[in-house]
Amino acid sequence: MTLEEGRRRLAEAMADRGAWPARSPWIRQAVDALPRHRFAPDRLWEWDGHAYVPVDRGVDEERWACLVYGSVDDAAVTQVTDGLPSSSLSCQGVVVDMLDALRLEPGHRVLELGAGAGWNAALMAWRAGRGRVTSVEADPELAASARARLDAADAGVAVVVGDGNAGRPESVPYDRVIATYAVETVPWAWVEQTRPGGRIVFPWGPLGHLALTVADDGRSAEGRVRGLAQFMPARGSRTGRGWSEVRGDTAAEAERLVERDLRPLRDDPHLRFALRVELPEVRVTTSVDDDGVNAWLHDGRCSWAALSAMGGGRVVVYQGGPRRLADEAERVWDWWRAAGSPELYEWGMTVERGRQRVWCRDPVTGPRRVASPRHAPLPPG
Structure with a gap:
């Protein structure tokens, strides 16, 4: 060419x-x-x-x-x-x-x-x-x-x-x-x-x-x-450890079977953005095999989750570390659906000196969070 x-x-x-x-x-x-x-x-x-x-x-x-x-x-x-x-x-x-x-x-x-x-x-x-x-x-x-x-x-x-x-x-x-x-x-x-x-x-x-x-x-x-945009972070900023470093070779501390279609984790940018808002430090990757969509989550530090498709809409969830990332992601996913599956364009931000608020639909009445290393879950509704 x-x-x-x-x-x-x-x-x-x-x-x-x-x-x-x-x-x-x-x-x-x-x-x-x-x-x-x-x-x-x-x-x-x-x-x-x-x-x-x-x-x-x-x-x-x-x-x-x-x-x-x-x-x-x-x-x-x-x-x-x-x-x-x-x-x-x-x-x-x-x-x-x-x-x-x-x-x-x-x-x-x-x-x-x-x-x-x-x-x-x-x-x-x-x-x-x-x-x-x-x-x-x-x-x-x-x-x-x-x-x-x-x-x-x-x-x-x-x-x-x-x-x-x-x-x-x-x-x-x-x-x-x-x-x-x-x-x-x-x-x-x-x-x-x-x-x-x-x-x-x-x-x-x-x-x-x-x-x-x-x-x-x-x-x-x-x-x-x-x-949507995926850009490199500021030069010199810490990006955290990768999946393999966080996962290590230790056994999973929690395991359970769930029924959930994981395709939206791969295909729906609006769900992905809602997860990004509420779990900003959590990275989600996916792949597809004969049994369906598989997903891996980690926080760049010490917590991880693997969601393995078993076919027929069944998923085995493995988790390790102090946080249960799959549980957290499911709660955000369920909130997002209950809220009418807001699109990424319905989210906004207000920046003031020393404070940054992220909100959905309306800067005053909509659900919001205040940016901080850890934050409370989004309120319902």
Whole structure:
């Protein structure tokens, strides 16, 4: 596949899905003017089933082009640290969706947290104008590479090295703030540095991205989930232990047989999001065999659960550690169904100094939780 073929195929796939936002036609124009491959490094990384292996443009340009122009939902891994991806050229579908949520206009002053390869900043500068976008990147090498690509594109973007969570107070206020890495708790600096009425768009933890609007008095920001997104966490943040480390080789401490169709755990993004809200530290993975959908849950520390399909809708649940994660997940699942199976777009967030509330349907009357390391279950109704 050539680069031009890849560009055309990806653009058509976006159109077939309806992923080019009618409200923001400028985004497709910017993507056409600033194609992804101009911001991709010559070395990308691909999972071979066992580890991430390099794919060099000078060695296999066709494979490299396939990684740059994968599907609407495919990111291109641009950096691997200690065997794990640490930076990527984000998938085009999510980039476009988040830019649409930003509601960017010409002349807006924009702060981006996480320059990455520089592509997102270039797209925003195409819309906002030269000298209107500042991008903060924690990794000096990534910052230098992004700066070089942006300069080559004559984008007029300032790239600085720093802590994205601290924002960039030297140039406040901003009309728009956007993060390209996931946070669990919104840094107050982002709200403080955005003008009243300005918007903040960011990926929230392992699933979903939100758009918040800063209140007229600047003392809070509020908004709703705008779509699904899976982004890397802030550089240096702890991601916890993986399943095999948490599970270890100890025997299960609890075992029981249940009848529950596990397919929604794999197929229903709205259920997955409800679990993400109420059990933010719990990771859920699934697979399918002849007996049905199997699931594995762990909290990144010391509790785990395995749900093994036995056929006929029967599931054997094995659990270990101080928490019973399958029990917790079932309670959230049952609450979600009793509440009318709210969609992920019905969830929202209110951020105040020192406090962050996540709510469903209505910020005042809807069920809500206050972000904290551990929190009480959602109230019924």
